[in-house]
Amino acid sequence: LDAKTPSEILRHADSAMFYAKAQGRNTYEYFTKEMKHDVSKRLALEEQLYSALDKNEFEVYYQAKIDISTNKIMGAEALLRWNNSVLGYISPVDFIPIAEQTGFIVPLGEYVLQEALKMTAFWHQKYDSTFHIAVNLSPRQLRHSGLLNFIEKTMQETNISSKYLELEVTEGMLMGGHKYIIDTLNDLSQKGISISMDDFGTGYSSLSYLQDYPFSVLKIDRNFITGMMDNAGNRELVQAIIAMAHGLKLEVVAEGVETQEQFNYLKQLGCDYAQGYLFSKPLTADAMSILLKSAI
Numbered sequence: 001l002d003a004k005t006p007s008e009i010l011r012h013a014d015s016a017m018f019y020a021k022a023q024g025r026n027t028y029e030y031f032t033k034e035m036k037h038d039v040s041k042r043l044a045l046e047e048q049l050y051s052a053l054d055k056n057e058f059e060v061y062y063q064a065k066i067d068i069s070t071n072k073i074m075g076a077e078a079l080l081r082w083n084n085s086v087l088g089y090i091s092p093v094d095f096i097p098i099a100e101q102t103g104f105i106v107p108l109g110e111y112v113l114q115e116a117l118k119m120t121a122f123w124h125q126k127y128d129s130t131f132h133i134a135v136n137l138s139p140r141q142l143r144h145s146g147l148l149n150f151i152e153k154t155m156q157e158t159n160i161s162s163k164y165l166e167l168e169v170t171e172g173m174l175m176g177g178h179k180y181i182i183d184t185l186n187d188l189s190q191k192g193i194s195i196s197m198d199d200f201g202t203g204y205s206s207l208s209y210l211q212d213y214p215f216s217v218l219k220i221d222r223n224f225i226t227g228m229m230d231n232a233g234n235r236e237l238v239q240a241i242i243a244m245a246h247g248l249k250l251e252v253v254a255e256g257v258e259t260q261e262q263f264n265y266l267k268q269l270g271c272d273y274a275q276g277y278l279f280s281k282p283l284t285a286d287a288m289s290i291l292l293k294s295a296i
Contacts, residue, residue, distance in 0.1 A: 012031040013031070016028075016029045016030060016031040017029075041094075042098060044086075044087065045087070045090065045094060045095055045098055046098055046102065048084050048086055048087055049095060049098060049099060049102070049104055050104065052082060052084060053107060053108065053111060055085065057082055057083060057084055057085065058080060058081070058082050058108070058111060059080075059081050059082075059083070059284065060078050060079070060080060060081070060111075060112055060115040060116055060119070060285065061078075061079045061080075061081050061282035061283060061284060061285075062076040062077070062078060062079070062116075062119070062282065062283055062284075062285065062288040063076055063077050063079060063275055063280060063281065063282040063283070064076050064275070064279050064280040064283075064288070064291060065077065065132070065134070065253060065273050065274070065275045066273060066274045066275070066279050067272070067273060068263070068266060068267050068271055068272060068273060068274050069267075069272075072295065073128070073131075073279075073291070073292065073295050074130070074131070074132060074273060075131055075132030075133055075134065075164075075166075076131075076132075076133060076134070076288065077133075077134040077135075077136075077168075077275065078112055078115070078116035078133060078134065078135045078136075079092070079282050080092060080096075080108070080112050081282075082095055096138070100138050100139065100140055103140060105138045105140050105141060106140060106141060106144050109135075109137070109138060109141045110150055110154075112135060112136075113135050113150070113151065113154055114154055114158075115285075116133050116135050117133065117154050117155065117158040117160050117165070118158055119133075119285050119288070120133045120158070120160055120164060121158040121159055121160055122289075123288075123289070123292055124160075124164075126289070126292075126293075127289070127292040127293060127295075127296060128292060128295075128296075130164070131164065131292070132164050132165075132166060132194075133160075133164065133165060133166070134166040134167075134168055134196060135165070135166070135167055135168070136167075136168045136169075136198065137167050137168065137169050137173075138173075139173045142169070142173065142180070142181055142184050142185075143180060147184065148184065148187050148188065148191075151165075151188070151191075151193070152191065161192070162191050162192035162193045163192050163194075165193050165194070166193070166194040166195075166196050166217060167188060167193055167194070167195055167196065168196040168197075168198040168219070169185070169195065169196070169197065169198060170197075170198050170199050171197065171199065171200065171209060174209050174213060182212070182213065185213055185214055186214055188214075189214035189216075194216045194217055195213065195214050195215050195216060195217070196215065196216070196217035196218070196219055196253070197209065197210070197213075197215050197217070197218050197219065198219050199219065199221045199255075200218050200219055200220055200221060200241065201220060201221045201223070201224055201237070201241065207244075210245075210248055210250070211248070215250060216249075216250060216251065217250060217251045217252075217253060218241070218245045218250045218251070218252050218253070219252075219253040219254075219255055220238060220241055220242075220252065220253070220254045220255060220271075221255060221256075222255040222256025222276070223256075224237055224238050224241075225238070225254050225255060225256045225257055225258075225262060225266075225276070226256055226258070228262060228265065229259070229261050229262060229265065235265070238254070238266075238269065239269050242269050242270060242271050246270065251272045251273065252271050252272050252273070253271075253272065253273040253274070253275060254266050254271050254273070254274045254275070254276075255275050255276060256275075256276045256277075257274040257275065257276030257277075257278050257279070258276050258277045258278050259278060260278065262278070263278060
């Protein structure tokens with residue numbers, strides 16, 4: 001028996017409908033106990049999410065990016081972490097989709113950008129005046145009419161030039177070819193902000209995206225890098241991606257670099273930048289400051 005009351009049946013039907021929508025159109029799902037658990041978890045996360053910013057539960061971490069030709073830190077990617085007073089540490093894999101679906105990703109994204117640019121200004125003054133920061137953009141942020149004004153305002157407040165800011169988008173966000181996405185990315189690019197295609201190779205990998213949108217950076221997904229030294233096919237793909245990107249005048253970042261062997265091979269291929277545990281795990285702002293100080 002799936003339910004004992006009409007209201008319970010309706011709740012379960014809503015759960016099944018939510019799952020069906022997540023799978024795409026023209027499908028259906030049967031309600032299961034696992035589904036009930038997942039929905040309860042989602043509701044608990046959503047309930048905590050709305051007050052988390054006011055409670056200062058979010059923190060921006062930074063993972064260093066290395067210039068392969070010089071072995072020096074050239075910048076970092078800003079990564080959001082959430083440690084909730086009730087639920088404990090919550091993975092971005094769990095809370096980012098909920099924030100996107102509810103629209104909470106907009107104020108959350110603004111928080112990340114403000115913190116990242118504020119710390120970049122500090123690091124420019126203390127350690128490295130050429131330090132670059134990369135910040136992820138979500139689909140809903142790209143649709144938000146106030147995005148460009150907010151970015152410009154925050155750069156002015158922190159006195160950060162647009163040439164030190166990189167905004168990362170994924171291939172999946174480009175699939176619809178919506179005019180507002182093209183217009184927004186073009187506007188950002190014309191302001192001097194670098195646009196990066198994140199996780200290249202995991203989605204649809206349409207080469208037309210690299211020509212139709214104003215990309216200046218391409219990030220090779222960690223899945224290719226992780227198996228690169230044990231898989232000749234992966235090595236060939238990485239080599240081809242780097243050659244293609246350079247042919248299109250794009251800089252290349254390899255994600256998930258964990259071994260010296262991987263790093264040496266990427267250097268041999270002429271890859272521009274590397275990011276991964278070989279150099280640093282994601283760090284708090286204070287820990288990143290220590291790393292930059294030690295690199296002087």
